[in-house]
Amino acid sequence: MKTKKWSVKVIFHFTDVALVKSWLNYKEDTKQAGYTKNQVLHLLDFRMQVVEALIRGSQERKRRGRPSADASGHSEHHHRAAVPISGPDVRCDQKGHWPDPQVMTNSPRCRLSGRKAKSQVQCSECKVFLCLKAGKNCFRDFHDK
Template sequence: MKKPQAQKTRGRPSTPTSPAEQEQPLLKQAMERHPLPEVQMDMMDHMPNYDDKLEGTRCKQPFCSGKTQVYCDKCKVNLCFVPHRNCFKAAHRK
């Protein structure tokens, strides 16, 4: 004789009832702030400055994946400022 097998339920699983079974909501990441183009290209008071972080922050220039400790004092944006990759200059010129 064959034993009756429990049938698997079909369809979408029911929602969990206990709080321990529920997943925690994902935390939102902080949005990056970019300066207005008028402010970024005004050619006034944009000075490079060093931050106090031990590790470099990613350069915010598009298509650059470098790490830097330099940021623009007016725009508050981290940009590379090295001889072979000067994103600071490129970001403030048209």
């Protein structure tokens, strides 16, 4: 069995060093922010989030313009499946996050304010519903955290 070239080994080594250094910075930042040990990601989980963010970043973006006729915005189901909240790397990247008004008879609740308010505004990138009203801008707060 052949071994990898030394240049590939060096690249992997420095990538690994950069990931560990980033994780140490992340741990320090969360410690200063007052997070508990249980809320801080382990190194393996941190690596997985970085990999997932890199994969999502390389995927083709949605096409702009009007949706095709077969794409319907209305759901026949009574209960919507909860959309997982994106990690801070996606939420705060300031790329493609636009308020997308939805016309619905039964509006979902705002993901940031919980059960308090219903919202008809959805983030075009994260696919979560958030309040966007004068005096209450959960959309901005969600993407700044």
